[in-house]
Amino acid sequence: MLSWRAPLKNDLEGVYKVDYAGEPYIFTQFEAIDARDSMPCFDEPGFKMPIALRITAPKGNVAVANAPLASSTNVEGGTRYAFKATQPIPIYLLAFAVGPLDVVDGPVLDKNALRDRPLPLRGIAPRGQGAQLKTSLAISGQIIAWLEQWFGVAYPYDKLDIVAVPDFAAGAMENAGLVTFRDALLYVDANSPIGLQKGNAYVIAHEFAHQWFGNLVTMAWWDDVWLNEAFASWMENLAVHAVRPDFNALTEARAGTDWVSGEDSLVSARQIRQPVVSKGDIINAFDGITYTKGAAVIGMFEHWLGEKAFQQGVRAYMAEHRFGNATAEDLLDSLSRNGRRDVATPFSTFLDQPGIPYLEAKLVCQSAPVLEVKVSRFLPVGSTGDRNKGWGMPVCARALGADGKWSESCALIDGREGKVPLTGRSCPKAVHPNADGIGYYRWSLPADQLKGLVKQLKTLAPGERISLKNALRAGYASGTLPFADALTGAEPLARDLEPTVAGAPSGFLWNAHDDLVEPASRGKVRARLASLYRPVLDAVGKLPKAGEDPRVRERRALAWGMLAGAEDKAALADLAKLGRVALGLDGPPGDIPADLKDAAIGAAVKQGGAPVFDKLVERLATENDSMMRRYLIGALGSVDDEPLAGRARALSLDARLRTNEVLSPLWPQAGDVRTRDATWAFVRDNLDALIKRLPETFGADSLPGLASGFCTEARAAEVDAFFKERASSVPGMERALAQSVESIRLCAAKAAVHRDGARRLFR
Ligand SMILES: [Zn+2]
Known part of the structure; x- marks a missing residue:
């Protein structure tokens, strides 16, 4: 006892x-x-x-x-x-x-x-x-x-x-x-x-x-935590699609590849199945690679194997190990047995090595049409990594035939190059190297073939438009696609009906705004951003109507958010009016459209200055509703004028914030180029206090991420030197530091390539 x-x-x-x-x-x-x-x-x-x-x-x-x-x-x-x-x-x-x-x-x-x-x-x-x-x-x-x-x-x-x-x-x-x-x-x-x-x-x-x-069925050891997290992340989309088809979950599943491909392009990225020998390794294992890349890789192999065979493989695995433990090998064996083909070998190339494959694809029509592909590891310009990597990879392409119909062809590409034979005899009018965006890889096409594909934008499946957006980002990150081409390629996507596609041009514009153009030209970049999303707002309407499709609601929220970010005066004035109603600043609080609350409360705080700021800080002492607290802290954290911005940063150590809110005011402060330097100074001055207030997991380990928005070699060295000693005593922080420093260095290298192009456009 x-x-x-x-x-x-x-x-x-x-x-x-x-x-x-x-x-x-x-x-x-x-x-x-x-x-x-x-x-x-x-x-x-x-x-x-x-x-x-x-x-x-x-x-x-x-x-x-x-x-x-x-x-x-x-x-x-x-x-x-x-x-x-x-x-x-x-x-x-x-x-x-x-x-x-x-x-x-x-x-x-x-x-x-x-x-x-x-x-x-x-x-x-x-x-x-x-x-x-x-x-x-x-x-x-x-x-x-x-x-x-x-x-x-x-x-x-x-x-x-x-x-x-x-x-x-x-x-x-x-x-x-x-x-x-x-x-x-x-x-x-x-x-x-x-x-x-x-x-x-x-x-x-x-x-x-x-x-x-x-x-x-539980993983035998933490190195296989992807058996939990990748599967749950993959399965959540299927389940939500089944009970709420209007939530568009299968399309959103495709967006995962786009989202995680930046993280997986780092030399410091984990593998899905990374050896685990310390507490820090376990904490690191709960990252975008395990969840989102893992889910995308599962989706790719499910498509290759077929839904039924894949499901049978999972069911057999569950039956064999119920109330027990299992490993990746157990699952892959079961999938191979039930799918009657070797799943384990190609799947393991994604589990046991880091990185996202880069497919340089080319449509060749000498006799029967084929898509020729060369495979390497995708690495952005400035990366020190090794490109010479291969995968066992199901590649599905879609080709547009002379009859105006798209058809899919798949092949398993093993190693560094291969061919996907396309259906039909005649040369396709266009080809998409990632059918439905199901494959976990980035791709490129020769310039004329990419143009041919973009012409067919309206007939592409949503997953293919997401994948196209990712291809533009890949070309830009690797330095092969000039700034102007990336932007003009992405701008038509702002009007896309899929909210996951419609944000496409903003990343290029924010990169220009923060790190490429002269500070005096930033207003022009913001004006361009506003010009892209004002028509979106006009199309969906400023305010919601009853019974709208969720995607319309999301595009409206996106457009308002973009206009607010661009500091569009008319939009901010409209939003601030709504925000004052929601906050009850001019009388009893009233209802405003739920999707606009975030942007509206942010605008009300920006416009209201110190008096509103003070009132809301006070309210944090008694406000119990977590969602309202999130709006309040997000809005307070987004002010950019000193001294209010300084007070927003100090909130992170204020006793009125809950433990899981400590970093909430700091992320927007770190993300805004105007308050970036001051936020870094705050983190340096208060590191011990922040570590003390934060949980070890999803807390202290993530602090180096607050500096990852910097974009010069000098800052990279400074961040590295500052955290280096501390990182060894905070579990998980060493990898977060490595990723933050690498991101800063890559941003500097990318800026060197694109600075002139962006400045020519925004003079
Ligand atoms: Zn989970």
């Missing part, structure tokens, strides 16, 4: 305390290895066991845990809760919560062909907040039902609770049967901003997918 005492922590790790609306609560976050902060245990994922918890809580409190309650007994001063033993779980999935909690009933899923008992869903929230979980509980039921059918395996545990946590480091955590979320992600209904409604569905689907990927 072991006996021990441990203090409650306050840094969102282990067993930690949160004060909410004046009352104390206890929540837990054990992944990855923070259970050991609170109790003696073996919290390596390879150890799975049933766990029976008993919790004695003072009067007026409720306790919940992974498993259903077995009994509760009144004891002196409170209640003793005894929970049933769990199914075998690793310690990192253990969880409980104690406090004056609301417990609300959600739907009960009837028993079905897979599950021999009903499954009750409940929502848990701080006192008074339970009613806000209604919509989340409803979609939770739909998602679980869909996942059970996909896996062909019943939900593995006896009950399922979703828990709204007011201060939480990550987005959510898939604890078996007791899934915890940032509260704002669950307090969602049909009146919420469209981005939040979608985030709610995605995160719930992600955590629920883990109940199979990760919980039922």
Whole structure:
């Protein structure tokens, strides 16, 4: 019998305390290895066991845990809760919560062909907040039902609770049967901003997918955490597509490749399966490579293998390892067996080496048309990496025939070069080297063939337009596509009906604005940005109409955000008016369109100056709504005039901010070229205090990222020297530092290539 005492922590790790609306609560976050902060245990994922918890809580409190309650007994001063033993779980999935909690009933899923008992869903929230979980509980039921059918395996545990946590480091955590979320992600209904409604569905689907990927079958060691995260990230899109087709999840899945390809172009990028020998390695493993690249690679191989064969492979893997542990080899073996081809060899080339492939593609029509490809590692101009890499890579191209129809052809390219034979005899009118954008690679075409493809923009699938946007970014980053060509190629995409495509030109313009043109010319760059998105706003209308497609709502929010970023006077005035209403600055607060709140409150603070700034800082002491807090802190953090900007930075160390809000005012300060230097000075002066206030994971380790917006060699050296010593004692910070410094150096090299081109355009 072991006996021990441990203090409650306050840094969102282990067993930690949160004060909410004046009352104390206890929540837990054990992944990855923070259970050991609170109790003696073996919290390596390879150890799975049933766990029976008993919790004695003072009067007026409720306790919940992974498993259903077995009994509760009144004891002196409170209640003793005894929970049933769990199914075998690793310690990192253990969880409980104690406090004056609301417990609300959600739907009960009837028993079905897979599950021999009903499954009750409940929502848990701080006192008074339970009613806000209604919509989340409803979609939770739909998602679980869909996942059970996909896996062909019943939900593995006896009950399922979703828990709204007011201060939480990550987005959510898939604890078996007791899934915890940032509260704002669950307090969602049909009146919420469209981005939040979608985030709610995605995160719930992600955590629920883990109940199979990760919980039922757990990775044997942390180097295979992609078996959890890549799969849950891939699966969330399928599940959301099934229950909310209007959320456009399959197209958004394609945007992941575009988003993560910058990170994967760094020499300091991780591999999906990177050896793990330290706590820092584990923290680093929860990155864009594991989640987003992992999901994209899975999507590519699912397409190659076929949906059915892939699903059978996953089902067989689940059946073989249920309630146990498994490795990447186990999964790849199962996929190969069920797909009747060798999946393991090509798939491993993506797991075990870093980088995104670069496909130099060329349509050749000598006899039968083929797409000839040369493969190397994509590296931006200035990179010190080795381009001579190959992959085992399914490549699918689409070609436009003389009959006006697009058709797809696929081939497995092994190594450094190969050919994709295209259908038909005659030479295609155009070719896209990444059909539906499903492939995890960047590509280029000869200039005339790229022009031919751009002419067909309107007939390309959404995933192909996202992939085209990525190709423009790749050409620009590698220095082969001049500034003017990149911009003119991307500008028509601003009017694209897909919100994930429509932001395309802004990246080039912000690069010019911050790091290429003379400061005196920045106004011209912003005017160009505004000129691209004013017509978008005119097309979708300034204000929402009932029953709109989510994509229209997102394009409206995007256009307002772009115009606000461009400091378009008319837009800022319109937004500030709305923002004052939302904040109740001129009377009682009123409703404004949810999708515009972010930009509107930002504009109201910018326009209102110190009096509004002061009022909102004061409000942070009493405002309990996490979403409103996010708007407030985002708006306060976005002021650019001193001395207000200095006060915004100082907020990060203000006791009125929650632990998971500490970095929120600093990111916009670091991202604005006018406050970038001052933010860096602030980080240098307050490093110890920041590290002390932040959690280790998703906190202190990310601090070097605040300097990654710099763009000169001198700054790269300075950032490196400043953090170097500190980084070795903060788990995970060394890689974050390497990536930040490399990004700064690459930005400097890119600026050297594009500076003249941008200055010619914006004189
Ligand atoms: Zn996850």
